[in-house]
Amino acid sequence: MALPALRIGKHEVQYPIIQGGMGVGISWENLAGNCARNGIVGVISAVGTGARHPQLVRLKNGYPIGSKNSHSREALHQILKDAKDIAGKGSVIGVNILCAITDYGRVARDAIEGGADLIISGAGLPLRLPEYAEGYPDVALVPIVSSARALRVICKHWKRKYNRLPDAVVLEGPKSGGHQGIPYEDCFKPEYQLENLLPEVLQERDKWGDFPVIVAGGVWDKDDIEYYISQGAAGVQMGTRFVGTYECDASNTFKKVLLNADKEDIKLLKSPVGYPARGIVTKLIKDIQNGTAPKVSCISNCIVPCNHGEEAKKVGYCIAERLTDAYRGKYDTGLFFSGSNGYRVKRLVHVKDLIDELTHGIPSGQDIPILEQEKQSSPTFINI
Ligand SMILES: Cc1cc2nc3c(=O)[nH]c(=O)nc-3n(C[C@H](O)[C@H](O)[C@H](O)COP(=O)(O)O)c2cc1C
Incomplete structure (x- = not known):
């Protein structure tokens, strides 16, 4: 069609x-x-x-x-x-x-x-x-x-x-x-x-x-x-x-986290916004559970429901800082969102090829396994 x-x-x-x-x-x-x-x-x-x-x-x-x-x-x-x-x-x-x-x-x-x-x-x-x-x-x-x-x-x-x-x-x-x-x-x-x-x-x-x-x-x-x-x-x-x-x-770190994610790594996480957010379970999520995540200081006053960091303290992390860290490629303190299908993304492709695939059914990116290779030699991102 x-x-x-x-x-x-x-x-x-x-x-x-x-x-x-x-x-x-x-x-x-x-x-x-x-x-x-x-x-x-x-x-x-x-x-x-x-x-x-x-x-x-x-x-x-x-x-x-x-x-x-x-x-x-x-x-x-x-x-x-x-x-x-x-x-x-x-x-x-x-x-x-x-x-x-x-x-x-x-x-x-x-x-x-x-x-x-x-x-x-x-x-x-x-x-x-x-x-x-x-x-x-x-x-x-x-x-x-x-x-x-x-x-x-x-x-x-x-x-x-x-x-x-x-x-x-x-x-x-x-x-x-x-x-x-x-x-x-x-x-x-x-x-x-x-x-x-x-x-x-x-x-x-x-x-x-x-x-x-x-x-x-x-x-x-x-x-x-x-x-x-x-x-x-x-x-x-x-x-x-x-x-x-x-x-x-x-960041490339974000893309690598996604390429390495397994189905069971993608979960609904608590967020200071109030409703849950779907993301990838990484070191940060474990640190939040262990009480060793970076402290909440509310520098950016980013969202209303967080009430100047009050909700952030309850859920154990500042959403602005953790998402910004993911953007900046800081694996240890970054928060990485993904849809539940994220584990199916296995290689990077160009936007044009992805759109060709989505609109014409042509498989994209068969010739570009660069990150796939990097992934193989990057054990830091496995077993997190
Ligand atoms: C990394 C990431 C960040 C997102 N951030 C926002 C956002 O800031 N605002 C928003 O309305 N939706 C956000 N979304 C939702 C997307 O816009 C989109 O509606 C959703 O991901 C669609 O589902 P899919 O990922 O399964 O394709 C985000 C999704 C992802 C994966």
């Missing part, structure tokens, strides 16, 4: 795929720009952007001070500009903003003023997003939801207060990498699995309009994409497979 194009508001891409936003530092200019250049939606993560351009922000002990420096407007604008330069004309670049971050409204406005074509927002309900997008009718607004109920609440509120509906919605199931939108126990229940949530979300969408429903979480190949399209989805959002690309902005 030839995959259809994907239209979101005024924006259209050749293939029905969104590269999911991944923070901190996993999807910045290089990944998003290359994805957009190759016919899908490229998405920049707006969290912790100060770590990308430390020369533009104020730091303490190497971490950006406060949310102004952590989720930096100047750094985000630079990342957006660079992504657009890589992507070229006519491409579509979105910005992913977690609703839970401190200064959500300001960051949404920063992204819009910096030229984002789409704003994609989850980890909470982006109820006030249309307010921040006022005056920019071409910027598509795309909430991420985990249930039909969440979509109903957003549509009701946006319609009543702003006379606006989402331009698309991403329905994320519990196989996804990073933060989940539901409690730990629910992640295992059949009724919360992506394929079972989709019909109710489509029904809810039909009550409001005909905006596209895009599914995320555990989508692996062209067969999966075709399956979800046959079930009524307009497209898919994918994260983990894009971590396994040369162009991904993550």
